Amino acid sequence: MASLLSFLFVIGICVVVHEYGHYITARLFDVQVHEFAFGMGPVLFQRKGKHTLWSVRAFPVGGFVRLAGMEEENDEETVEPGRAFYDKAAWKRFLILVNGSVANVLLALLLTAVFLTGHGVVNLEETVIGEVMEGYPAQAAGIVPGDRILSVNGTPVETWRAMSTEIRQEAPKGSVLFSVRRGGAVISISAVILPDREQGIPLFGIRPGMKRFPVGEAFSSALSYTVNMSVEMIRGIIRWVSGTEKVDVTGPVGIASMAGEAARKGLWTFLSFLALINLNLGLINLLPFPALDGGRLFFTAGEMVLRRRLPPKIENYIHMTGFFLLITLILYITWQDLLRLFRG
Numbered sequence: 001m002a003s004l005l006s007f008l009f010v011i012g013i014c015v016v017v018h019e020y021g022h023y024i025t026a027r028l029f030d031v032q033v034h035e036f037a038f039g040m041g042p043v044l045f046q047r048k049g050k051h052t053l054w055s056v057r058a059f060p061v062g063g064f065v066r067l068a069g070m071e072e073e074n075d076e077e078t079v080e081p082g083r084a085f086y087d088k089a090a091w092k093r094f095l096i097l098v099n100g101s102v103a104n105v106l107l108a109l110l111l112t113a114v115f116l117t118g119h120g121v122v123n124l125e126e127t128v129i130g131e132v133m134e135g136y137p138a139q140a141a142g143i144v145p146g147d148r149i150l151s152v153n154g155t156p157v158e159t160w161r162a163m164s165t166e167i168r169q170e171a172p173k174g175s176v177l178f179s180v181r182r183g184g185a186v187i188s189i190s191a192v193i194l195p196d197r198e199q200g201i202p203l204f205g206i207r208p209g210m211k212r213f214p215v216g217e218a219f220s221s222a223l224s225y226t227v228n229m230s231v232e233m234i235r236g237i238i239r240w241v242s243g244t245e246k247v248d249v250t251g252p253v254g255i256a257s258m259a260g261e262a263a264r265k266g267l268w269t270f271l272s273f274l275a276l277i278n279l280n281l282g283l284i285n286l287l288p289f290p291a292l293d294g295g296r297l298f299f300t301a302g303e304m305v306l307r308r309r310l311p312p313k314i315e316n317y318i319h320m321t322g323f324f325l326l327i328t329l330i331l332y333i334t335w336q337d338l339l340r341l342f343r344g
Helices: 002-028 090-118 137-141 160-173 215-242 252-264 267-284 293-306 312-342
Strands: 033-048 053-067 129-132 148-152 175-182 185-192 206-208
Touching (some): 002 090, 002 252, 002 267, 148 160, 160 175, 215 267
Antiparallel strands (some): 175 185
């Protein structure tokens, strides 16, 4: 139940944000919006607003914004002159289509910045001790959280990686001398670091602290993270499509399982998961595949370059074919998720 509720919450946030990106841009360009729907299938609830019909449907696994002039009008609906989607310039239609994904990416950026400010990340750029593990040499030597290691056997260390490397190199030589800054004082601490029984390598028994970012730095770091993660996702998709590398792909069942696990681990883990799913949704929707926003963007970009639109019947046929293939792919991925779930 926790996984299901977490999944519905994640999908609800992602879908509403995505569709609102389409909606607000359409309204900005004075495109008539017939309906903003959350969910698919039969209508459970609907309310007529000043400009748009707002509805909630039975199956909360998607949503849509129904724009005038896209051949989706109900019998009682009329299209106001000049306010249909295809009455607008191609560049305006391009922005309406792309801003669903842009909204998801912006939400991912915002959530990542909130995570960096409120929770922080493991600080490997410094040698500040965050935790002293019980029963290890660091505890016996008197190391406490907040200490900063300045040098190991006389060798200055500035990053956690450099410190770890020096400890492993110096440990077999006998007693290791640490220069430690504690508060405003610098003290010397020595310790004998024997190889750990399980891992077979010298372990001092310390973990790094957390680094929280100021708001401005959090947004710049979140932007850098979002760009790097986006590039890595695109590379993963290319490797998956080309078959050059096995890439794990998951669907609704897998996402539900991960959402439940993230929720059980706490607010910050769930927040980072929500950011990652929004980024995934935003990027995947930009793929130039029929039935996705990216497929429509591809045709709209072609129209902008060639100054002519593909005949609507042909374009609709391509999108319907793409939709069938997309549903087939989702069913296949869902089946694989179920197999993984039953196998534990």
